[in-house]
Amino acid sequence: MAENRTLTALPGLKVGHWTDLEGGTGCTVVLAPQGVRASVAVQGLAPGSRELALLDPERTVQEVHAILLTGGSAFGLAAAQGVVQWLEERGYGYDTGIARVPIVPAAVIYDLSFGNPQARPGPEAGYAACQAASSEPVAMGTVGAGTGATVGKILGPQHAVKGGLGSAWAPLPGGAQVAALAVVNALGDVYDPSTGTLVAGARDPKTGRMVGARRLLQNPQGLPPMNWRDQEARNTTLVVVATDVALSKAELRALAHQAHDGLARTLDPAHTAFDGDIVFALSVGERPRPGPVILEAVTAWVVAEAVLQAVRRATGLHGIPGASEVTT
Numbered sequence: 001m002a003e004n005r006t007l008t009a010l011p012g013l014k015v016g017h018w019t020d021l022e023g024g025t026g027c028t029v030v031l032a033p034q035g036v037r038a039s040v041a042v043q044g045l046a047p048g049s050r051e052l053a054l055l056d057p058e059r060t061v062q063e064v065h066a067i068l069l070t071g072g073s074a075f076g077l078a079a080a081q082g083v084v085q086w087l088e089e090r091g092y093g094y095d096t097g098i099a100r101v102p103i104v105p106a107a108v109i110y111d112l113s114f115g116n117p118q119a120r121p122g123p124e125a126g127y128a129a130c131q132a133a134s135s136e137p138v139a140m141g142t143v144g145a146g147t148g149a150t151v152g153k154i155l156g157p158q159h160a161v162k163g164g165l166g167s168a169w170a171p172l173p174g175g176a177q178v179a180a181l182a183v184v185n186a187l188g189d190v191y192d193p194s195t196g197t198l199v200a201g202a203r204d205p206k207t208g209r210m211v212g213a214r215r216l217l218q219n220p221q222g223l224p225p226m227n228w229r230d231q232e233a234r235n236t237t238l239v240v241v242a243t244d245v246a247l248s249k250a251e252l253r254a255l256a257h258q259a260h261d262g263l264a265r266t267l268d269p270a271h272t273a274f275d276g277d278i279v280f281a282l283s284v285g286e287r288p289r290p291g292p293v294i295l296e297a298v299t300a301w302v303v304a305e306a307v308l309q310a311v312r313r314a315t316g317l318h319g320i321p322g323a324s325e326v327t328t
Contacts, residue, residue: 006138006167007181010242010284012036015181016133017144017165018079018125024115024318027070027079028144028165029129030181030240030282033092035063037283039249040105041256043263044236044277048108050077055105055280057250065092066130067280068106069145069183069238072120080106082126107278109185110234111148113157115318138167138181141313142322145238149185150320151267151311152201153235154213161200161210162322166309168302176287178243178299180259182306186267187235187274189213190311190323193265193304200311200323210328214268236276237263239306241299244285256281258296262303279303 008015012032019026040055050068054061066083070076084102087093093100112120129144140146146165153160163186169179184190189201189212201210241259256279263277264270271277289295316322 004137005169007179007240007242008135008138009169009177010179010244012284013242014133014135015138016129017139018121018129019143019147020119021147021317023119024148025071025111025119025121026144026147027068027076027121027125027129029083029126029133030067031130031133032282032284033065033087035065037062037247037249037252038064039252039256039281041253041260041279043260043271044275045273047276047278048074049106049278050080051103051105057253061094061103062249063094064103064105066104067240068104068126070106070108070121071111071145071148073108073110073112075120076108077106078123079121079126080104082123083130085123086127086130105280107238109145109149109183109236109238111185113234114148114150140166140309142315142317145183146310149183151184151186152189152213153187154216155202155205159203159205160320161203161326162314162316162320164310164314166306166313168305168309170298170302172294172298173290174288176243176245176290178241178295178302180239180241180302180306182303182310183238184307184310185235186237187272188267188269190266190307191268192308198328199308203326210326235274237267239279239303240282241279241303242282242284243295244287245283245289245295246286247283252281252283255296255299259299259303261300263307266304266307
C-alpha cells in the first residue's frame, strides 16, 4: 500500500467528497469529530464563509468538529447543515450542558458559471460527504469542492484551464508532520515555484496555448476588452492545513497567515480583489514545535505543493481542459 502523503496522514482526520460531474460542482468535508483547535486567515477580498468569527483567538470556543469546503457560492453553504446533522446524530459537538453543538466552519468557491448554475451542494451533499469520509489518501483532481474549479481567468472564464483539489504532506524534525488540502479556483495562473514554469493558466483565444497573466498585465494593451465586473467574486482558493504540533488558536492564526505564502508562490496574481482566498489551520496533536521557523516554512512549501497537485491531477470537464491537455 502506498504511503499516505495527503491531509489524512494526520491523526484523527478524515476527508470525504460529494461530486456532481454533470452539474459541475461538489463539496469536501474535513472531519475531526472529537474536536481540534483551529483558526483562520482570510487574505482574499471576496470571501464567502460561515462560522469564521468563532475561529478568532479571543473567542471562547476552542474546538471545531469539521471544516467544509464547497462549491455553489453562497448557496453551497447550505451543505454545512448536512455536516452538522451527521455529527449531531453521532453525538459529536461542543458540550453546552444542554446539547452538543457541532462547530462546522465553511467556505465556498464560485463555480456557478461552470456546468449547471442551478446545481449547488445542499444539506444532503454535506451529509453524503461525511458518509464518504475516510482516512485513506485524499482523492485529488476534479473531485469534491474542486469539481467546478478553474484557474487562469484573466482572459475570461471561457479561456481558463481546469482547477481542482490537491493535497500534500511533509515530515518535520522530531517526528511531527504537516499537511495541506487546497481547492484551487483562482483568477491567476499557477506556476511551479521550483522552476518558474507555467503549469496552468489563461489560454490564448486564437491559439489555445497557455499564456502568462504576468506578461499580459504588464502590457495591458495586449488584453482584449474586458468587463472586470464579470470577475467579481468568481475566484477563490481554499486551503486547510493541519499539523500534529501543539498550537494555540493564536499560533494557528499566525500559521494560517504563513500558509498564504504558499499561495503567493504558486498563484500569479494571488489575493486579488476578485479572489476570496481563505486558509484554515488545525492542530491535531501535542508534539513539540520543531523550531521557531521550521513549521512555518514547511507549511508554505506544503501549501504550494497542494496547489500544484490540484491542477496537475484535474481533468477537463464541460469544455475546460485540464493542464495536461494544453501546451504552453
